[in-house]
Amino acid sequence: MSLSIRILVAWFVLAGLATVLFLNSILNQLPSSVRQASEEVLVDSSNLLAEVAGLHWDQGFAQGSPFAEAVQRYQQRQLDALIWSHHKTRPELLVYLTDSQGRVLFHTDPALIGEDFSNWRDVALTLRGEYGARTTRTTPEDESSSHMYVAAPIYHNDELRGVVALGQPTSSLQPFITLAHGYFWQRGGLILLGALLLGAALSIWITRSIRRLVEYVERVRNGERVSAPRLGERELDRLARATEAMRAEIDGKAYVEQYVHTLTHEMKSPLSAIRGAAELLQEGDVPALARERFLANIDSESQRLQRLVERLLSLASVEKRQHLEQAESLDLAELAARELESKQPLAEKKQLALQLIRTDDCHLRGEAFLLEQAISNLLDNAIEFSLSGGQVTLRISAHAQQLRLTVSNDGPPVPDYAMDRVFERFYSLPRPDGQRKSTGLGLSFVREVAQLHQGSVELRNRPEGGVEVCLNLPRQPQQGRR
Numbered sequence: 196m197s198l199s200i201r202i203l204v205a206w207f208v209l210a211g212l213a214t215v216l217f218l219n220s221i222l223n224q225l226p227s228s229v230r231q232a233s234e235e236v237l238v239d240s241s242n243l244l245a246e247v248a249g250l251h252w253d254q255g256f257a258q259g260s261p262f263a264e265a266v267q268r269y270q271q272r273q274l275d276a277l278i279w280s281h282h283k284t285r286p287e288l289l290v291y292l293t294d295s296q297g298r299v300l301f302h303t304d305p306a307l308i309g310e311d312f313s314n315w316r317d318v319a320l321t322l323r324g325e326y327g328a329r330t331t332r333t334t335p336e337d338e339s340s341s342h343m344y345v346a347a348p349i350y351h352n353d354e355l356r357g358v359v360a361l362g363q364p365t366s367s368l369q370p371f372i373t374l375a376h377g378y379f380w381q382r383g384g385l386i387l388l389g390a391l392l393l394g395a396a397l398s399i400w401i402t403r404s405i406r407r408l409v410e411y412v413e414r415v416r417n418g419e420r421v422s423a424p425r426l427g428e429r430e431l432d433r434l435a436r437a438t439e440a441m442r443a444e445i446d447g448k449a450y451v452e453q454y455v456h457t458l459t460h461e462m463k464s465p466l467s468a469i470r471g472a473a474e475l476l477q478e479g480d481v482p483a484l485a486r487e488r489f490l491a492n493i494d495s496e497s498q499r500l501q502r503l504v505e506r507l508l509s510l511a512s513v514e515k516r517q518h519l520e521q522a523e524s525l526d527l528a529e530l531a532a533r534e535l536e537s538k539q540p541l542a543e544k545k546q547l548a549l550q551l552i553r554t555d556d557c558h559l560r561g562e563a564f565l566l567e568q569a570i571s572n573l574l575d576n577a578i579e580f581s582l583s584g585g586q587v588t589l590r591i592s593a594h595a596q597q598l599r600l601t602v603s604n605d606g607p608p609v610p611d612y613a614m615d616r617v618f619e620r621f622y623s624l625p626r627p628d629g630q631r632k633s634t635g636l637g638l639s640f641v642r643e644v645a646q647l648h649q650g651s652v653e654l655r656n657r658p659e660g661g662v663e664v665c666l667n668l669p670r671q672p673q674q675g676r677r
Contacts, residue, residue, distance in 0.1 A: 199398040199399065199401075199402040202397065202398040202402065203394045203395055206390070206393075206397060206398070207387075207391055210386075210387065210391075210393075210394065211387055211390070214383050214387055215383070218379055218380065221379060222375075222376055222379060225372055225375055225376070226368075229371055229372055229375070230368060233363060233368055234328065234343060237343070237344075237361050238345050238347075240288075240361050241346060241347040244290070244347070244359050244361065245348060245349045245350075245359045247262070248262060248349045248359045249349050249350050249351050252349065252356055252357075253351075255300075256292055256300045257301075262301065263301060266290055266301070266303060269286055270286055270303065272285075272286055273285070274286065278371075279371075279374065281370040281371060287363060287364055287367045288361055288363055289304075289361070290359070290360070291307065291312070291359075291362075292349070292358070292359045292360075293313075293318055293357050293358045294357045295355060295356055296313060297311055297313025297315075297322065297358075299311075299312055300357065315344075317329045317344045317345065317346035317358075317360050318346055318358050318360065320346075321360075322358060324348075327345070327346040327358070327360075328344060328346065329344050330342065330343045330344070331344070339365070339366050339369070340364075341364070341365045342364050342365065343362065343364075343365055344360050344361065344362040345360065345361055346358050346359065346360040346361075347359055404424075404426040404431045407424045407426065408426065408431055408435055408438075411424055411435065411438070412438060415438075415442050422439075423436060423439035466500070469492075469493050469497065472490075472492045472493045473489075473493065476489050476490070519560075519561065519647060519648065520562070522560045522561060522562060522672070523561075524558060524560055525559060525563055525566065527558070527566070527591055527600060528551070528557040528591055530566055530567050530570060531551060531553070531570055532551055534570045534571050534574055535549050535574065538571075538574045538578060541575075542578055545581060545585075546583050547586065547587055548585075548586040548587070549587050549589070550586060550588045551588075552588065552589070552591070553590075554592050554593045557591050557593075557598060558670070559598055559668055559669070559671070560670065560671055560672060561648050561668065561672070562647075566644065566648075566668075568644070569640065569641045569644040570589075570600070570602075570666075572640055572641050573637075573664055574587065574589070574602060575637060576637055577604040577606075577662075577664075579626050580604060580606040580607070580624075580662065581604040581605065582606055582607075585604060585606065586604070587602065587604045588604075589602050596669060596670050596671065597650070597667055597668060597669045597670060598667075599665055599667050600665070600668065601664070602663065602664050602666075603657060603662065603663035603664075604661050604663075605660055606661055607662075608656040608660075608661075609662055610624075614654070617654055618638045618639055618641075618642045618652070618654075619639065620636060620639045638652075638654070638664075641664075645666055645667070648668050648669070648672050649669055649672040650666065650667045650668040651666075652665065652667070653667075
């Protein structure tokens with residue numbers, strides 16, 4: 196499971212658990228809160244009814260009395276009240292009235308008139324001058340049969356004469372509790388959905404930088420030269436900078452070690468030749484012809500050493516760079532034309548024809564000096580491996596958003612065993628005219644320039660004979676990538 200999925204799942208579980216626990220605590224408290232609100236209304240209503248009963252005390256509360264008639268008419272009312280989504284159609288309040296001894300003088304259930312309610316909590320407390328209320332089930336095993344009663348004292352001529360109590364079945368409150376349950380669960384679902392979306396955004400936000408950092412490390416591991424990403428998170432950005440510094444330090448040590456080894460190996464042969472010729476020249480009687488040959492050998496090997504060092508320095512300067520430093524808009528055809536003109540003397544020595552074939556639009560962004568050196572190395576290789584009287588062609592063509600520069604000759608093909616090694620440092624093949632091998636750094640330099648421009652280079656044998664090298668360059672390299 197990926198890190199982003201783990202973060203999302205963990206966040207959703209935590210948010211879901213918190214939401215469920217919160218809703219559960221609210222819903223458990225909801226019935227009690229609804230009953231408390233209903234009780235508060237019953238307190239006001241019972242006290243109002245107590246004042247009305249006090250006014251009718253002398254008239255009594257028997258059947259046919261004004262008080263009994265009013266309560267009877269209330270019970271017969273047809274209600275049409277839409278309370279939110281609950282439709283109330285009939286009255287549900289129960290009313291009973293006792294004297295100061297707790298004897299029932301009036302009850303909405305006439306069968307209970309005359310009963311002794313003095314032991315009921317609501318009546319007993321009210322007669323003692325306290326707040327009286329109770330909840331009683333009509334069927335002890337059935338919770339839905341419970342009724343909530345609130346009593347109020349009846350005063351007549353400033354004397355406590357009795358108690359009036361209002362009762363409400365708790366089942367009448369259940370529709371509102373059910374409605375509130377549905378409302379809260381609906382809102383809880385929306386909260387969970389919002390938490391899921393927020394968790395997804397949080398997961399993407401956190402793992403985006405981590406993915407960029409992982410991608411950078413993987414590309415470095417694969418040998419690519421890329422700059423460390425700039426990350427918004429301070430800790431991750433510090434980690435990226437530290438990784439970049441560590442990579443640079445490790446690469447630097449390995450780079451120096453490798454180059455010292457390869458340079459030592461490549462310098463052995465010319466140094467041995469120079470030393471051998473010098474030892475022979477130190478002998479007293481060296482014929483003039485031999486002396487000239489030894490001096491020519493020393494000069495040739497010295498020039499070889501100089502070319503080796505110069506090309507090695509050029510290659511090293513390119514390899515340590517992470518991106519283009521002086522990119523500008525260039526006409527690749529103009530660079531190619533200048534290099535072809537500079538190679539004209541070499542071509543004339545071997546009686547070679549140089550040809551440039553170009554497309555209409557050859558503009559791209561790049562560094563002129565590096566591209567000139569790359570084209571120069573490709574032309575040097577093509578000329579050196581060409582047979583006398585042949586032709587070297589430089590072709591520039593457009594493909595989608597990139598340019599392809601192809602240098603081809605009609606010389607001998609590259610052996611199969613060398614195809615995978617021609618771009619290695621110091622790897623070189625013998626020339627067809629018997630000249631000595633080159634430094635083996637030219638194509639390595641071209642490959643580094645291509646990668647620095649986010650392009651590629653490939654070499655292949657042509658079916659009709661000869662060899663061609665294709666340098667593919669994007670017109671707009673992405674900034675900061677290699």
